[in-house]
Amino acid sequence: xxxxxxxxxxxxxxxxxxxxxxxxxxxxxxxxxxxxxxxxxxxxxxxxxxxxxxxxxxxxxxxxxxxxxxxxxxxxxxxxxxxxxxxxxxxxxxxxxxxxxxxxxxxxxxxxxxxxxxxxxxxxxxxxxxxxxxxxxxxxxxxxxxxxxxxxxxxxxxxxxxxxxxxxxxxxxxxxxxxxxxxxxxxxxxxxxxxxxxxxxxxxxxxxxxxxxxxxxxxxxxxxxxxxxxxxxxxxxxxxxxxxxxxxxxxxxxxxxxxxxxxxxxxxxxxxxxxxxxxxxxxxxxxxxxxxxxxxxxxxxxxxxxxxxxxxxxxxxxxxxxxxxxxxxxxxxxxxxxxxxxxxxxxxxxxxxxxxxxxxxxxxxxxxxxxxxxxxxxxxxxxxxxxxxxxxxxxxxxxxxxxxxxxxxxxxxxxxxxxxxxxxxxxxxxxxxxxxxxxxxxxxxxxxxxxxxxxxxxxxxxxxxxxxxxxxxxxxxxxxxxxxxxxxxxxxxxxxxxxxxxxxxxxxxxxxxxxxxxxxxxxxxxxxxxxxxxxxxxxxxxxxxxxxxxxxxxxxxxxxxxxx
Amino acid sequence: xxxxxxxxxxxxxxxxxxxxxxxxxxxxxxxxxxxxxxxxxxxxxxxxxxxxxxxxxxxxxxxxxxxxxxxxxxxxxxxxxxxxxxxxxxxxxxxxxxxxxxxxxxxxxxxxxxxxxxxxxxxxxxxxxxxxxxxxxxxxxxxxxxxxxxxxxxxxxxxxxxxxxxxxxxxxxxxxxxx
Ligand code: HEM
Ligand SMILES: [Cu+2]
Ligand SMILES: [Cu+2]
Numbered sequence: 001x002x003x004x005x006x007x008x009x010x011x012x013x014x015x016x017x018x019x020x021x022x023x024x025x026x027x028x029x030x031x032x033x034x035x036x037x038x039x040x041x042x043x044x045x046x047x048x049x050x051x052x053x054x055x056x057x058x059x060x061x062x063x064x065x066x067x068x069x070x071x072x073x074x075x076x077x078x079x080x081x082x083x084x085x086x087x088x089x090x091x092x093x094x095x096x097x098x099x100x101x102x103x104x105x106x107x108x109x110x111x112x113x114x115x116x117x118x119x120x121x122x123x124x125x126x127x128x129x130x131x132x133x134x135x136x137x138x139x140x141x142x143x144x145x146x147x148x149x150x151x152x153x154x155x156x157x158x159x160x161x162x163x164x165x166x167x168x169x170x171x172x173x174x175x176x177x178x179x180x181x182x183x184x185x186x187x188x189x190x191x192x193x194x195x196x197x198x199x200x201x202x203x204x205x206x207x208x209x210x211x212x213x214x215x216x217x218x219x220x221x222x223x224x225x226x227x228x229x230x231x232x233x234x235x236x237x238x239x240x241x242x243x244x245x246x247x248x249x250x251x252x253x254x255x256x257x258x259x260x261x262x263x264x265x266x267x268x269x270x271x272x273x274x275x276x277x278x279x280x281x282x283x284x285x286x287x288x289x290x291x292x293x294x295x296x297x298x299x300x301x302x303x304x305x306x307x308x309x310x311x312x313x314x315x316x317x318x319x320x321x322x323x324x325x326x327x328x329x330x331x332x333x334x335x336x337x338x339x340x341x342x343x344x345x346x347x348x349x350x351x352x353x354x355x356x357x358x359x360x361x362x363x364x365x366x367x368x369x370x371x372x373x374x375x376x377x378x379x380x381x382x383x384x385x386x387x388x389x390x391x392x393x394x395x396x397x398x399x400x401x402x403x404x405x406x407x408x409x410x411x412x413x414x415x416x417x418x419x420x421x422x423x424x425x426x427x428x429x430x431x432x433x434x435x436x437x438x439x440x441x442x443x444x445x446x447x448x449x450x451x452x453x454x455x456x457x458x459x460x461x462x463x464x465x466x467x468x469x470x471x472x473x474x475x476x477x478x479x480x481x482x483x484x485x486x487x488x489x490x491x492x493x494x495x496x497x498x499x500x501x502x503x504x505x506x507x508x509x510x511x512x513x514x515x516x517x518x519x520x521x522x523x524x525x526x527x528x529x530x531x532x533x534x535x536x537x538x539x540x541x542x543x544x545x546x547x548x549x550x551x552x553x554x555x556x557x558x559x560x561x562x563x564x
Numbered sequence: 565x566x567x568x569x570x571x572x573x574x575x576x577x578x579x580x581x582x583x584x585x586x587x588x589x590x591x592x593x594x595x596x597x598x599x600x601x602x603x604x605x606x607x608x609x610x611x612x613x614x615x616x617x618x619x620x621x622x623x624x625x626x627x628x629x630x631x632x633x634x635x636x637x638x639x640x641x642x643x644x645x646x647x648x649x650x651x652x653x654x655x656x657x658x659x660x661x662x663x664x665x666x667x668x669x670x671x672x673x674x675x676x677x678x679x680x681x682x683x684x685x686x687x688x689x690x691x692x693x694x695x696x697x698x699x700x701x702x703x704x705x706x707x708x709x710x711x712x713x714x715x716x717x718x719x720x721x722x723x724x725x726x727x728x729x730x731x732x733x734x735x736x737x738x739x740x741x742x743x
Contacts, residue, residue: 059731134727178576255566256566259582261571285700287683287701307592446698448693462737532582563615563699564712
């Protein structure tokens with residue numbers, strides 16, 4: 001091991017922090033949270049605009065801020081936080097020094113400079129092209145340049161993570177065996193990230209050159225195919241990362257161990273093998289791409305990734321259930337769940353994230369990703385409804401949950417107003433549930449996404465959406481405001497805790513903040529030979545919901561015009 | 565050992581799998597296969613599929629085809645801007661054009677008849693979103709999509725644009741009347 005003065009052992013958790021890694025984790029997480037705040041404030045202005053009764057912003061401001069929101073939260077908030085997770089899962093969990101801290105700093109600097117450049121370009125008002133920046137519509141050159149710099153920075157972060165794994169193995173910092181499951185999940189995210197960033201470079205660099213005049217044509221369909229190679233895979237980074245976080249939280253709160261390492265790891269492997277071409281489901285309503293290609297890529301590629309998510313959907317709560325049962329909550333189907341620490345925001349956030357991601361995000365995503373069903377939802381509000389369930393209710397909430405635990409560990413401060421922290425995941429989670437459900441409801445009625453005025457006041461032809469659509473939009477906005485209140489509470493609490501929370505000092509606190517690992521094996525728990533019956537019941541409820549919802553949509557499809 | 569630590573068994577890939585897990589993996593796999601089969605099944609037995617017919621084109625070429633159709637089949641003009649309403653015969657090739665910020669021309673079709681609808685954009689990407697039917701497709705410049713459509717109910721349908729196409733995006737509407 002390198003210079004021991006560069007390390008700190010956390011008295012509460014026993015985790016070993018390499019100081020340069022720790023500083024970078026803090027910085028990445030903090031910058032991420034700043035972007036979350038930025039995007040959240042914009043989110044508020046946008047819901048107040050998409051609420052027809054309020055219709056707050058002017059059209060140009062709305063489209064500009066929509067672009068700023070999409071990139072600010074989907075890309076910048078999430079990826080800064082993910083870099084922090086990568087450093088934690090490598091340096092900290094493997095008890096190793098971080099590879100090349102100087103490079104890590106450079107990566108961080110590029111990410112900051114790049115993201116600020118792009119956001120400035122957007123806020124200057126001449127790059128309101130949405131995060132997708134579909135050609136031939138174009139933004140200012142520094143819009144693309146910022147994204148490219150950001151991507152290079154993130155790529156450096158990925159290589160620092162990989163380098164750290166290599167060092168940890170060479171220096172035997174974690175013994176002889178394999179890396180922990182959480183690190184394995186992070187590795188999955190990292191590998192996908194490299195693919196993602198490569199796709200991003202392949203499309204954004206030529207687009208930048210096109211904008212400044214070195215290339216004269218970019219095929220818009222090819223742009224879409226490659227752009228989504230980035231846009232979709234980056235969502236799979238989020239999924240891998242937040243599932244790693246779920247496993248981490250199960251470990252931290254319950255000392256849970258995976259039901260079997262093999263299954264959980266194989267599921268991560270499926271993500272790496274099968275998601276790349278799943279981006280096809282963004283192109284289902286496009287001309288010039290064959291049905292065979294669409295079906296092959298959505299089924300072979302996507303369904304095996306879906307299979308992986310369904311596996312984690314069982315193994316994560318299964319690990320929690322097994323741990324709880326071993327701790328004595330072994331009665332009936334659900335004692336383990338009833339007696340879970342619902343007042344601990346780390347657990348509550350994680351569990352809500354699991355439910356929202358699976359039931360709302362997962363099912364709807366698969367439905368939309370079906371070649372023909374896509375016809376009845378493509379580019380409607382249903383789409384943002386779906387992905388706010390995955391990336392906000394799922395990823396963001398999981399990251400928030402982890403942050404509540406990181407504040408005492410990383411910053412050695414207590415979370416202020418713990419009574420309020422208890423409520424935060426519920427406010428945010430239930431707000432998001434309402435927001436996404438009503439958004440999807442409006443989408444089902446045909447309300448378009450990225451649209452400033454569904455009353456078509458200045459249009460040549462008018463169209464009156466049904467009254468229910470207006471009701472849905474109103475309810476969507478109210479729930480969105482609740483979610484924003486929850487998000488605001490989170491940011492306030494974390495910032496205030498980091499600055500003013502009671503210092504914990506370098507002594508072990510009487511209240512443990514990490515659970516002792518439970519014993520291995522599942523003998524003696526469960527009902528009738530089934531070790532995790534409660535989880536199995538939940539999984540079956542999920543499956544039935546999935547099947548019903550899937551076929552209801554075929555029914556809807558069968559009623560529209562004949563197309564062929 | 566929890567999920568934060570290396571696996572307890574060094575040779576973890578030889579550990580037995582939990583029965584629940586195996587059971588669930590099997591069910592999930594079956595469900596994935598069912599979902600896969602639904603797509604080819606619908607191509608054969610279903611009535612709503614995207615066609616695979618598309619051609620490369622240019623705004624000039626496509627614009628000419630639209631103009632030719634308008635000259636042949638216009639039955640009247642509507643709105644202050646005198647937008648032609650075309651009423652082509654059943655089975656005809658019908659051309660619809662998307663441009664900033666208009667769908668052109670107005671189509672008048674008959675219920676139960678089948679037409680070959682062509683779609684392309686003269687400039688940026690647009691989104692064909694037919695309301696209240698709620699049929700949605702991407703319209704991309706340089707590509708001409710051809711799709712057989714069979715309207716199954718009479719009425720007045722509006723085409724909304726649901727791909728962001730600049731500041732006039734929310735004013736981009738068009739009409740398809742079904743008689
Ligand atoms: C409570 C907080 C949030 C609210 C109320 C909110 C609200 C909205 C609204 C109203 C839209 C516009 C939908 C449309 O007109 O098409 C939108 C778009 C979007 N939001 Fe959020 N949002 C929130 C948080 C987030 C977070 C945390 C993320 C990512 C992690 C996110 C990612 C996106 C993306 C990617 C878009 C699409 C942008 C586009 O169409 O280009 N949102 N959001
Ligand atoms: Cu348009
Ligand atoms: Cu548009």
